[in-house]
Amino acid sequence: MSDAPLDLLLLPRWIVPVEPAGVVLEHHALGIRDGRIALIAPREAALREPARQTRELPDTVLIPGLVNAHGHAAMSLFRGFADDLPLMTWLQQHIWPLEARWVSEAFVRDGTALAAAEQVRGGVTSFSDMYFFPEVAAQVAHEQGVRAQVCIPIIDFPVPGAKTRADAIAAGRALREALPGLPRVRLAFGPHAPYTVGADSLQETMALAREWDIRIQMHVHETAHEVEEAVSLHGERPLARLARAGALGPHFQAVHVTQVNDEDMATLAATGTHVLHCPESNLKLASGFCPVERLWQAGVNVAVGTDGAASNNDLDLLGETRTAALLAKAVAGSATALDAHRALRMATLNGARALGLDALTGSLEVGKAADLVGVDLSGLAQQPVYDPVSQLIYATGRECIRHVWVDGRALLADGELTQVDEAALIATVRDWGMRMRLGASGA
Amino acid sequence: MSDAPLDLLLLPRWIVPVEPAGVVLEHHALGIRDGRIALIAPREAALREPARQTRELPDTVLIPGLVNAHGHAAMSLFRGFADDLPLMTWLQQHIWPLEARWVSEAFVRDGTALAAAEQVRGGVTSFSDMYFFPEVAAQVAHEQGVRAQVCIPIIDFPVPGAKTRADAIAAGRALREALPGLPRVRLAFGPHAPYTVGADSLQETMALAREWDIRIQMHVHETAHEVEEAVSLHGERPLARLARAGALGPHFQAVHVTQVNDEDMATLAATGTHVLHCPESNLKLASGFCPVERLWQAGVNVAVGTDGAASNNDLDLLGETRTAALLAKAVAGSATALDAHRALRMATLNGARALGLDALTGSLEVGKAADLVGVDLSGLAQQPVYDPVSQLIYATGRECIRHVWVDGRALLADGELTQVDEAALIATVRDWGMRMRLGASGA
Numbered sequence: 001m002s003d004a005p006l007d008l009l010l011l012p013r014w015i016v017p018v019e020p021a022g023v024v025l026e027h028h029a030l031g032i033r034d035g036r037i038a039l040i041a042p043r044e045a046a047l048r049e050p051a052r053q054t055r056e057l058p059d060t061v062l063i064p065g066l067v068n069a070h071g072h073a074a075m076s077l078f079r080g081f082a083d084d085l086p087l088m089t090w091l092q093q094h095i096w097p098l099e100a101r102w103v104s105e106a107f108v109r110d111g112t113a114l115a116a117a118e119q120v121r122g123g124v125t126s127f128s129d130m131y132f133f134p135e136v137a138a139q140v141a142h143e144q145g146v147r148a149q150v151c152i153p154i155i156d157f158p159v160p161g162a163k164t165r166a167d168a169i170a171a172g173r174a175l176r177e178a179l180p181g182l183p184r185v186r187l188a189f190g191p192h193a194p195y196t197v198g199a200d201s202l203q204e205t206m207a208l209a210r211e212w213d214i215r216i217q218m219h220v221h222e223t224a225h226e227v228e229e230a231v232s233l234h235g236e237r238p239l240a241r242l243a244r245a246g247a248l249g250p251h252f253q254a255v256h257v258t259q260v261n262d263e264d265m266a267t268l269a270a271t272g273t274h275v276l277h278c279p280e281s282n283l284k285l286a287s288g289f290c291p292v293e294r295l296w297q298a299g300v301n302v303a304v305g306t307d308g309a310a311s312n313n314d315l316d317l318l319g320e321t322r323t324a325a326l327l328a329k330a331v332a333g334s335a336t337a338l339d340a341h342r343a344l345r346m347a348t349l350n351g352a353r354a355l356g357l358d359a360l361t362g363s364l365e366v367g368k369a370a371d372l373v374g375v376d377l378s379g380l381a382q383q384p385v386y387d388p389v390s391q392l393i394y395a396t397g398r399e400c401i402r403h404v405w406v407d408g409r410a411l412l413a414d415g416e417l418t419q420v421d422e423a424a425l426i427a428t429v430r431d432w433g434m435r436m437r438l439g440a441s442g443a
Numbered sequence: 444m445s446d447a448p449l450d451l452l453l454l455p456r457w458i459v460p461v462e463p464a465g466v467v468l469e470h471h472a473l474g475i476r477d478g479r480i481a482l483i484a485p486r487e488a489a490l491r492e493p494a495r496q497t498r499e500l501p502d503t504v505l506i507p508g509l510v511n512a513h514g515h516a517a518m519s520l521f522r523g524f525a526d527d528l529p530l531m532t533w534l535q536q537h538i539w540p541l542e543a544r545w546v547s548e549a550f551v552r553d554g555t556a557l558a559a560a561e562q563v564r565g566g567v568t569s570f571s572d573m574y575f576f577p578e579v580a581a582q583v584a585h586e587q588g589v590r591a592q593v594c595i596p597i598i599d600f601p602v603p604g605a606k607t608r609a610d611a612i613a614a615g616r617a618l619r620e621a622l623p624g625l626p627r628v629r630l631a632f633g634p635h636a637p638y639t640v641g642a643d644s645l646q647e648t649m650a651l652a653r654e655w656d657i658r659i660q661m662h663v664h665e666t667a668h669e670v671e672e673a674v675s676l677h678g679e680r681p682l683a684r685l686a687r688a689g690a691l692g693p694h695f696q697a698v699h700v701t702q703v704n705d706e707d708m709a710t711l712a713a714t715g716t717h718v719l720h721c722p723e724s725n726l727k728l729a730s731g732f733c734p735v736e737r738l739w740q741a742g743v744n745v746a747v748g749t750d751g752a753a754s755n756n757d758l759d760l761l762g763e764t765r766t767a768a769l770l771a772k773a774v775a776g777s778a779t780a781l782d783a784h785r786a787l788r789m790a791t792l793n794g795a796r797a798l799g800l801d802a803l804t805g806s807l808e809v810g811k812a813a814d815l816v817g818v819d820l821s822g823l824a825q826q827p828v829y830d831p832v833s834q835l836i837y838a839t840g841r842e843c844i845r846h847v848w849v850d851g852r853a854l855l856a857d858g859e860l861t862q863v864d865e866a867a868l869i870a871t872v873r874d875w876g877m878r879m880r881l882g883a884s885g886a
Contacts, residue, residue: 079826080833084782118824283769284837286778313837314824323766326726335729339527381561381757383522383869384876390523394727394756399842426826433827 006031006038007408009051012062012374014388015040018348019363022341024388030062032370035408040366057403059378061388063344064363065125065147065371065406066317067351069276070217070255070305073129073137074103074111076118077432078310081440087223087285095310099132102436103160108133112140114429117420118315120146122398123373125406126357127315128253128276128305130190130217132160135175138185144419145411147371149355150175151190151217154205156198165201169208176212184406186355187212188253193219194238195226199245206247215251215356217276218242221264222256223287239264248273253354255305256281258288260295269298274354277346279324281307292324293332296342303351318398321347325393340393374403448493449474449481450851455500455817457831458483461507461791462806465784467831473505475813478851483809500846502821504831506787507806508568508590508814508849509760510794512719513660513698513748516572516580517546517554519561520875521753524883530666530728538753542575545879546603551576555583557872560863561758563589565841566816568849569800570758571696571719571748573633573660575603578618581628587862588854590814592798593618594633594660597648599641608644612651619655627849629798630655631696636662637681638669642688649690658694658799660719661685664707665699666730682707691716696797698748699724701731703738712741717797720789722767724750735767736775739785746794761841764790768836783836817846 008031015025017040029046031039039046047054075095082094108131119127126147129137134150141148152172154165162168176187189205191197197205197218209216220238221227230238240263242248250272257268257275268275277290295302304324306315321343328338338346352362361371375392379400382391404412411419451474458468460483472489474482482489490497525537551574562570569590572580577593584591595615597608605611619630632648634640640648640661652659663681664670673681683706685691693715700711700718711718720733738745747767749758764786771781781789795805804814818835822843825834847855854862 077827079838080829083830083833083837084779086778090778114823114826121823280769283773284778286772286776286780289773309838313833316824316840319762319840323769326723326766327770329729330726330732333729335529335533335727336527337729378869380557380564380865380869381759383557383872384520384879386522386524386876386880387526390526390756394526395522395752397759397762397840397842399840422823426821426823429823429826433829436827437829 004033005050005052006033007052008032009046009049009054010057010062011043011055012057012060014061015364016061016063016344016389017364018064018345019365021345030364030372032408035370037364037366037368037370040364057374060374060376060402061392062364063373063375063392064348065361065373065404066123066347067303067355067357067362068119068124068127068306068315068317069253069303069351069354070128070130070278070307071115071315072131072308072310073115073127074108074131075308075310076115076315077107077111077429077436079313081310081436083313098436099160101439103132105133105136107432108136109140110428110432112137113144113420113425115309115315116141116144116146117417117422117425119317120144120404120411120417121401122316122318123375123401123404124315124317125371125373125404126352126355126361128188128217128355132162135171135178138175138182141185142182145184145406145409147184147357147361147406149186149188149215151188154189154191154201155196156201165204186214186357188215188217191216191218193222193226194230194241202245202247206245209251215253216247217253217255219256220254221259224259227259237264239267243267243271250274256287256290258282258290260291265294265298268295268300273300275300275302276305276354277302277324278305278307279327280320281311285311289327289331291331292328293334293337296338301350301353302346303354304346316398317347318396318401322393340387340390343393344389370405370408372403372405373401376400376402447476448495449476450495451475452489452492452494452497453500453505454486454498455503455505457504458807459504459506459787459832460807461788462808464788473807473815475851478813480807480809480811480813483807500817503817503819503845504835505807506816506818506835507791508804508816508847509566509790510746510798510800510805511562511567511570511748511758511760512696512746512794512797513571513573513721513750514558514758515574515751515753516558516570517551517574518751518753519558519758520550520554520872520879522756524753524879526756541879542603544882546575548576548579550875551579552583553871553875555580556587556863556868558752558758559584559587559589560860560865560868562760563587563847563854563860564844565759565761566818566844566847567758567760568814568816568847569795569798569804571631571660571798575605578614578621581618581625584628585625588627588849588852590627590800590804590849592629592631592658594631597632597634597644598639599644608647629657629800631658631660634659634661636665636669637673637684645688645690649688652694658696659690660696660698662699663697664702667702670702680707682710686710686714693717699730699733701725701733703734708737708741711738711743716743718743718745719748719797720745720767721748721750722770723763724754728754732770732774734774735771736777736780739781744793744796745789746797747789759841760790761839761844765836783830783833786836787832813848813851815846815848816844819843819845
């Protein structure tokens with residue numbers, strides 16, 4: 001195999017492999033063969049390798065594909081429907097009635113298509129999804145060619161697609177059987193939150209996750225109110241309760257975690273539980289501040305997620321990472337917290353570790369999948385470039401992302417989606433928007 | 444005059460005038476005559492007005508030009524030169540030596556050109572600048588056709604272009620005499636900060652500002668350290684000291700203000716002092732959190748600024764406003780704080796009020812200058828559109844800004860800068876970057 005020509009040799013201005021940490025390669029090339037990274041070498045040496053196709057990428061920094069560790073893809077259809085409201089008003093008076101009325105397999109198909117396409121445009125090559133009809137979301141991710149962790153939603157009341165927990169698990173089991181046909185889809189359990197998933201549900205979820213050898217993603221310590229209520233009802237904090245139940249560990253992805261005392265910190269670090277930080281959602285819903293730098297220094301793996309577009313309101317992981325990098329400094333009280341290189345690592349390799357994908361993706365290393373993003377730094381707002389990683393994190397918007405590959409296949413080529421009829425998708429989404437707006441006005 | 448045909452009739456999908464507050468006009472038109480807004484009317488009625496030119500703007504929301512209330516334009520040439528460092532290390536070991544070595548009239552000309560062009564691309568029609576060689580910055584703003592408040596820098600040590608305060612004031616006086624030829628430039632004083640401007644300097648600045656009838660912009664309460672040091676040295680907080688000196692008032696623009704106790708709040712409100720909020724700079728330098736919602740509710744006029752690109756690292760006022768809107772909620776502990784409509788008002792009319800330009804710009808009202816921005820909401824990431832203001836603030840990047848007018852003149856037309864040779868400017872800036880990078884490496 002190693003004697004076969006490269007399928008594609010990329011010649012970017014810079015390569016940031018993320019692993020090893022802090023490295024910026026100038027005038028290097030990256031070669032792809034059979035969907036894998038086959039070569040990273042100085043330009044002149046790489047050009048001596050036979051390659052079926054060679055592509056110059058001037059002014060472009062090549063980075064690992066971004067990993068959006070937490071979201072609710074299909075909720076993109078609710079983007080901006082109801083904003084600037086207290087969490088419970090938003091949920092009870094807007095989102096839950098909307099979901100009860102509108103969410104169907106067709107809704108999840110079109111909403112996930114919108115979310116996946118937005119994410120690919122924004123350099124996301126792997127995303128996690130937690131929503132209803134996960135089998136539909138899995139299919140859409142497969143069709144668009146993007147990597148996905150699809151969470152089977154577990155919650156102690158009837159939801160679209162699953163009247164009972166048994167329904168949800170049965171759907172999950174069927175999806176599990178379909179996985180051989182969905183090579184970029186991973187399954188996980190998504191018990192919603194400690195306050196919506198009782199002890200029985202949690203135990204069954206944990207047992208099945210062990211049996212199926214899959215991960216668990218759960219909203220944990222999103223708000224101070226949630227923690228206070230748990231203490232008042234159960235006499236202990238949700239993280240302590242989860243630890244006591246044996247739920248935590250390297251297979252556990254705790255989303256949000258804005259409330260962290262010393263005991264929580266020790267528990268997270270000791271168990272190897274991953275934290276999925278969603279800074280813009282936490283800000284917009286006034287949930288609190290995740291102490292990212294303290295967690296990082298304590299050895300906790302922190303990844304980043306956009307949350308759903310109904311609350312955020314975009315799936316812009318590069319922008320989310322910028323917000324995380326800025327916010328971490330103010331929360332830590334130190335301008336050196338979460339520097340640009342570590343922020344990029346959080347958005348790539350840490351995300352892959354959290355989702356259990358780090359053997360496959362998250363950094364540019366020979367042998368890993370060719371999940372790559374090319375970002376054009378030639379624009380006015382990126383000049384001058386002293387450090388491409390600083391420019392990428394602090395001064396560059398997702399519109400500068402021009403190329404995205406997953407498993408070596410170009411999903412975004414010169415700014416154009418290759419797997420999606422974008423005009424048709426926009427028309428479909430607008431139609432959903434119009435119907436839901438009319439529905440809301442009682443027409 | 445009112446019988447003359449309109450110069451231009453714009454037919455956008457939505458108009459958000461900002462004043463009156465909270466209004467979104469659908470299927471209305473805006474007419475321009477002699478650089479002023481001459482008409483805002485329902486589409487059908489407007490189409491009956493004679494117009495030299497008519498332009499359909501489908502899927503576009505028309506908003507007032509954005510006002511960037513605080514920045515250091517030419518520092519864009521230092522963008523990303525030194526990041527993720529403590530404030531004093533950054534200033535003393537990086538920025539000040541760089542400035543001493545490199546800042547000249549040519550530096551300010553090219554750096555301000557970069558900053559102005561980036562800002563026009565990003566929908567900024569008025570910006571404030573505080574840097575050396577203000578007469579050069581004024582000339583550049585004039586040439587690019589953008590509105591600017593140029594601050595005469597006052598600081599108690601020698602700086603590029605002004606060895607003494609007398610030099611700085613003499614340059615300011617000369618610029619004042621040149622103002623009739625610079626119709627979009629306003630002059631202000633920029634005493635740097637309470638800790639770098641002594642009592643004599645402040646008194647002379649105040650006296651001249653009164654005599655010339657111009658505003659004063661000053662960094663105030665940027666960090667807790669600044670406040671503590673002042674209390675320790677002078678026995679009072681900087682804001683109290685400024686109030687006692689008679690410096691505060693509706694002509695005073697206080698930048699940052701991350702430290703606010705009840706007395707500060709009362710002082711700001713009672714004096715009508717404006718607060719210029721720079722959230723991303725405050726986060727990145729770990730300076731603190733400005734309590735925007737509390738200030739707003741107390742009746743203080745809060746505007747928004749990017750600060751300089753050496754610390755931020757962009758001049759993206761739309762992104763800065765999004766950060767402000769998100770952060771204000773978490774800081775206030777309320778998801779209803781600084782909603783999307785008020786955030787847009789902060790970035791437009793409040794900015795114009797702070798700079799003393801609100802009779803002229805900051806809202807779309809008949810008689811005001813035609814300072815307008817057209818934002819294209821047709822993209823995937825903006826769908827579906829329930830409320831264009833929510834979409835604009837929470838889900839739209841500056842790359843969706845397609846048209847910018849100042850005084851009715853198109854500075855950005857269909858995404859292209861009309862007053863700037865962008866390729867030549869980028870080449871000039873890259874040359875600066877290369878020379879400064881070589882200089883830093885001792886070559």
